[in-house]
Amino acid sequence: MDIYLHFKDQAAEAITYYEKVFKTEPAKIMTFGDMPHDDEHPVDENMKDLVMNSNLKINDTNVMISDSPEGMAPPLIIGNNVALVFNAASVEEATEIFQLLAEKGIVLLPLEKTFWAELYGMVKDRYGVVWHINLY
Incomplete structure (x- = not known):
């Protein structure tokens, strides 16, 4: 983390x-x-x-x-201005964690391919914690 x-x-x-x-x-x-x-x-x-x-x-x-x-x-x-970053080990893990955090939360940036990562997304969970989900 x-x-x-x-x-x-x-x-x-x-x-x-x-x-x-x-x-x-x-x-x-x-x-x-x-x-x-x-x-x-x-x-x-x-x-x-x-x-x-x-x-x-x-x-x-x-x-x-x-x-x-x-x-x-x-x-x-x-x-x-502080967020936690979870570095996933697989597409499945990144997708599942992102979707679970997004339940009753807010997707700030959808989980998708970027030029620096296979998958990257940002979500604010139901408790107001901002998460960056990465899969390199």
Whole structure:
């Protein structure tokens, strides 16, 4: 299980801060500008340098960090900027867990293939906990 922290245009600053605090190796960072080009969903110039995803290792925990630009992510409210990440072992496991979490919850991003994962989706469960479901 991993942890995901979302920020409003401060992810790069937060990453640098946490690297210093926890004396970690430099995080692996992908910006929105690093995404493959998509004519149907072009990346706004103002977002190209924002962090789309990063992975910071603190002890044995993966702490993923990203910016949450308006229109590309659910609105960021301090308190909902922490999510739990479940890394599934199979399509069946990812699908079952996603569907169970979605019961009486809200699908924020449907479970589907992305350029970084075989399956990825985001769901807020019935208790308000946000989950990222991954299958790499």
